Amino acid sequence: MNFQRELNKKASFVNRTLKKLLAQHKGIDTDLRKALRYTLEAPGKRIRSALVLWCCEAVSGKVKKEAQIAAAAIEMVHTYSLIHDDLPAMDNDDFRRGLPTCHKAFDEATAILAGDALLTLAFEILAKEIDDPAVSVRLIRELAQAAGPAGMVAGQMADLKAEKTKGTEKLLKYIHTNKTAKMFRGAAAMGAIAGGANKKQYETLCDYGLKIGLGFQIADDILDVAGASAHLGKTAGKDAEAAKCTYPSIFGLGKSKQIEGGLANKAVALLKSFGPKADILRQMPMALLERTR
């Protein structure tokens, strides 16, 4: 099984879903629709949404409709977070996914509203497109918790406040866990719920998601030091320039790699009770660390 090929397959599936959901939503304002299409159709890696789909498969053996919608929803939320993160008042980035950021391609007001629209739309599709209200509500709860003021937004807030400070190990873990790992945890949780996981499976996959999410963010820090803008699809070296609190800046490169490797091993070990249906999840942690963008 080739990880990148499997990821590409899921990315195509998610892209088709996003396109279809947007097209069938007739009432969207025309100017807004342009910005939404622009940002949603940019070549994102779709890692979080693939994680939803793979966790559903690991539990149920197939991609259920609930997972398809949940994958689209988490991708909308992730995309909104990038749009707002790139704004001049936030990270002030000009490129994302190899293209001008939303506020560069359009303007700041459009970018603010496009982000707001995607966040709202994510919850709308979870409430509209899923037949069983009990499943729908659980998915919404997971997504809101992962993305909200005790999750991703908390991480973004702390990240901004930590600029120009050396930071501590504790602060760094707080930022990375909230900003990134909780969305990975949320993705895994949503996949587990969509697949009809029992409590044990659900908790294991949540834990797995949290670990690979943290590993992913550490890898991102490392890439920002080592990578080039062309590979990243965004401006490299931004973190150092902004004097951000990162793993390499606190632990150094070697120790950072050791930590991410340890997280990957622990994540794989969690999957012992899952059968071959979870093989792709066993590959995922190392694949995320070895990526070059």
Next chain:
Amino acid sequence: MNFQRELNKKASFVNRTLKKLLAQHKGIDTDLRKALRYTLEAPGKRIRSALVLWCCEAVSGKVKKEAQIAAAAIEMVHTYSLIHDDLPAMDNDDFRRGLPTCHKAFDEATAILAGDALLTLAFEILAKEIDDPAVSVRLIRELAQAAGPAGMVAGQMADLKAEKTKGTEKLLKYIHTNKTAKMFRGAAAMGAIAGGANKKQYETLCDYGLKIGLGFQIADDILDVAGASAHLGKTAGKDAEAAKCTYPSIFGLGKSKQIEGGLANKAVALLKSFGPKADILRQMPMALLERTR
């Protein structure tokens, strides 16, 4: 029955609910919590949330838990929209509800994130605090539709694009319906659902909400021409300054007042089949037009 006294009672109830919900949510980032408290505790009129509660009472005779949560949720969404609307890249306003706007009291990044957090939190509480998943999902659907890219955000987008243009009657109605009236419709819909309305009651209250929402926004346009900053709690004359497309600018003051009066009468007429439990809803349309802020 004194409308203002009844509104104040509901406002206190909503304020207590918001305070409680925020306090019991333990995981919220500390810096973010400050901004959330600042914006949620500012003296808002709480009209949308009162509408939720009154529609629930009109149908069921009492304020149910579902309506209490829905009222808090719509107030969070309304507050988020004000925070983002006031940003420099949007309406660039320094005062709101008689206090410095969020980005003035804190900074732009905090304001962007506080808005994002409130929007997410609104869906989180609807998914967490309501016992019946079927009711929870319906409320989430209504709120997302009202606030999203085919609702409030569409109106904000069109409003910004319409700046510096004379506008047409059609465009103006599109903006006001989306930016304001759909949230009033959503509030009425949520109240109806919380109260256990039948299809006929639900549809009537939705229509009522849409009409008073449009009237409310026309009154807002008129107030902006006639009112003073001290009464408005925000900077008056902003619309004319930004050459915004408003009812007075297209129809003149007299005709605008005639239109809002007509909407109020139609809204009241819709309530014929409701008993005395809907008396406050009968007072509401005129009270909204006669307000001085």
